[in-house]
Amino acid sequence: VRIGGQAVVLIAGPCTVEGLAMLEETGRAARAAGAVMLRGGAFKPRSSPYSFQGLGSQGLAYLARVRAQAGLPVVTEVMAPEQVELVMRYADMLQIGARNMQNYSLLREVGRTRRPVLLKRGMSASIDEWLEAAEYLLAQGNTQVVLCERGIRTFETATRFTLDLSAIPVLRQRTHLPVIVDPSHASGQRHLVGPLALAAVAVGADGIIVETHPQPTSALCDGAQSLDLDQLAGLRDAMARVAGAVGRTMHDPVSAESLPALLGPQISEGGGCQ
């Protein structure tokens, strides 16, 4: 999978890995809908310590299994330097979340790997601070950095955050790094995800990352902003039309055989998967 070329990528998956069955169903549907990567949180940053914190290494194992089944490379969040080695065993791309955009020890540790990184914008980070955070990764020699706009904090309460689509053409002038957009976290509402995803393609984003869930209303986390699997298929078609209108195409899924082996599934850590 190449992010940043002529083809626009669609990355989809649940907010949180809740179990193997729901992840398998989501993976199959995402693949069928034309998604090229699977997202899903095993370690979840939650504002409150009393909220569900994710399945941890077991969630990673589930991701790795569905990765192999569906032929979808995996992107998942790593929250602390000491988790980097573990997450690398299971994931093709390491996500650094908005709250950790200026967690410099994490940036340095991830920068020392050669694994692609998805660097989300902090919710009150200026575009320049975001690029400086990327510089922490690049300075360690990791050049496979993808930026992800996911909304900034403003006074407006009709949406969870205000998606800053102006950032995409601004970044085009300031960096060669690819940029994707997360309309799910930005808006917090399912009915806004589609229109914002199309706007992101029109404004020049290199891809979209959306939350999807087999039964959004019963999701453990972020159900209100998750597309159901039918909506995901419809979104991909609409994205293709807008991509065509701006001279781009949609990235096709890769074959399961072409995915490189990861270390994860061979080890017993996380258990549930072997």
Add this chain to the structure above:
Amino acid sequence: VRIGGQAVVLIAGPCTVEGLAMLEETGRAARAAGAVMLRGGAFKPRSSPYSFQGLGSQGLAYLARVRAQAGLPVVTEVMAPEQVELVMRYADMLQIGARNMQNYSLLREVGRTRRPVLLKRGMSASIDEWLEAAEYLLAQGNTQVVLCERGIRTFETATRFTLDLSAIPVLRQRTHLPVIVDPSHASGQRHLVGPLALAAVAVGADGIIVETHPQPTSALCDGAQSLDLDQLAGLRDAMARVAGAVGRTMHDPVSAESLPALLGPQISEGGGCQ
């Protein structure tokens, strides 16, 4: 001209009416590019009392002349209740600027007319406050209200304002009023206007209002964010492609003959025009 139907409108013109020649040139080019309305400020709200404040009634007369020549209905800002009668003699649509979104005596006065209104969002107005401001117009019986998103104030300084494109699908659920987008004032930079206009069409806006100028670098006001006349033509084509991708068309210009007579040109006020 119908705003809010299946067809997307392009409204273009200079920030400020600087003189007759430049306005005629702009009007011809805008018409040729497929714009369906002419914008241009005669009365200009400026942060400083020492900045150029516009040509006033003379500017209105110039607008009315180019309106007739080019067959472009005119939208221009009215800044105070006592200007309403004057501006109505020259303009097809009255614009209420962002700074005046909560100028209630102005809203009431414009509400008492039956002239279409373009109500810009205040730079820190929530979507709900914006709709309440529209209610001041509607409550007086003026039902031809078009909303215009033009960016909100945030911490980000890379753009003049942060264009809140999420507002468009949010408004779709809360009101039947049409919504257009002003990417020029929002971004403050020419190279951002095109991508944001396309994003606005993709997200579902009913039209775009952009600043254009024959020689942007010598404009009296907002030159940095004005498209030149070639860029305007290119923008219209790109908008048409994106409109098609989301199942819409572009609104065609109307014929000069179909424009209703206004009172303006008959009177001598504003002088320079007769």
Add this chain to the structure above:
Amino acid sequence: VRIGGQAVVLIAGPCTVEGLAMLEETGRAARAAGAVMLRGGAFKPRSSPYSFQGLGSQGLAYLARVRAQAGLPVVTEVMAPEQVELVMRYADMLQIGARNMQNYSLLREVGRTRRPVLLKRGMSASIDEWLEAAEYLLAQGNTQVVLCERGIRTFETATRFTLDLSAIPVLRQRTHLPVIVDPSHASGQRHLVGPLALAAVAVGADGIIVETHPQPTSALCDGAQSLDLDQLAGLRDAMARVAGAVGRTMHDPVSAESLPALLGPQISEGGGCQ
């Protein structure tokens, strides 16, 4: 009353003039508590056209009566250029509200008077824009301008606005104009008003304007942020202690006899008062 000298002023009164009896009671108590001016809205800017809009000229007449009874000069909001002449008949000081900070025709009209002006900061106005708005008044020759910080719009929802007390020492370096603080509108909550008023005195403000009401829980508007009359008396004492700690004093009330005659009470307009 002198605002901007060594002595700190306390201005108090109801959000809205609801009737004569409540205003008389408030006036007496405010005077007894050491307030030196009476505030109260006759014309009210309300987000919704369906909210109570104030008593209008009758409210002005009530203010003028209590002004004479209690010996408290009156400050009240003027919302439109055409109201300026009327409000000047009743009020010692004209208030320009936050929503009208960039209503330039209003600024010019008020600037042409020689009546003191209270210019509130717009809810998203930068300090520089605020000073430029003041310049509209000064440029017309009205030099008696007092600035009023009343909170800016941010992402924080625990308070109605975020009171920007840093603005006071910033303004000290940029202008000679006096600055007062409105902790009632900024916070929106009664229990925050006292602490913020003391902080405003400590940071160097020239005065405080607070909302007070005989029965806050039954106020027509802003009851949740209004002090009751006992709390007002306590606040004045606390302010005096903090003023002393920073080398200032509290301004004493003036005598009723020293107030200049206004035109208002002589005319029948507003009715209820004669």
Add this chain to the structure above:
Amino acid sequence: VRIGGQAVVLIAGPCTVEGLAMLEETGRAARAAGAVMLRGGAFKPRSSPYSFQGLGSQGLAYLARVRAQAGLPVVTEVMAPEQVELVMRYADMLQIGARNMQNYSLLREVGRTRRPVLLKRGMSASIDEWLEAAEYLLAQGNTQVVLCERGIRTFETATRFTLDLSAIPVLRQRTHLPVIVDPSHASGQRHLVGPLALAAVAVGADGIIVETHPQPTSALCDGAQSLDLDQLAGLRDAMARVAGAVGRTMHDPVSAESLPALLGPQISEGGGCQ
């Protein structure tokens, strides 16, 4: 040192530990001025990887030496879970910086210690999110948490951040945790620090943490917002007057002998100190 009682604390020191001599001079002056704790950064979170990142463990050793000389307990930032053990050897209080307020692995690790913690507010964190971050510490059993307001991000550019003093009385209703204020980082300008510190005492803060430097103009970091040593002494006196006006006192420095032994100075790590 007790934070949160009737007495207000003054914490002072350089932004960054630049060397032993400057730190000794600052420590002596801070002690003489009545500061009760020494602040200073050994590990510095910097937006750019190419900025000075602090002296690291050598800086910690310097802090421990001046701690013993001047009788000033030390508070310094810890940026990553793996630094916690090291910093605990040298510091009496662990600071979690604004950028790390939602670094949950760091919060958990610090929560597992029984060392007092200074938890700075994230620059776009709501008050509720800040309290939830504190809950990560409390849930691990560390109950000695002090909150520190340091300004939030808004559109206003006259100050680095907007100090949210309303947060102090809001927190008083929502938590028993003590709250101090950092006017240096909030304002970014020396001349604003004093007025804001007094406002913080007036509004009810339990203390102030300020940056001070022997020669602010030659500081490696944040010189523009650092007080010189004379200004620090003047600030303490002014704070005492305001504290008296609101019924509080200033906390006296403790004796050097009363400080508990820390492990730091005994080890050779960091070198320069033995």
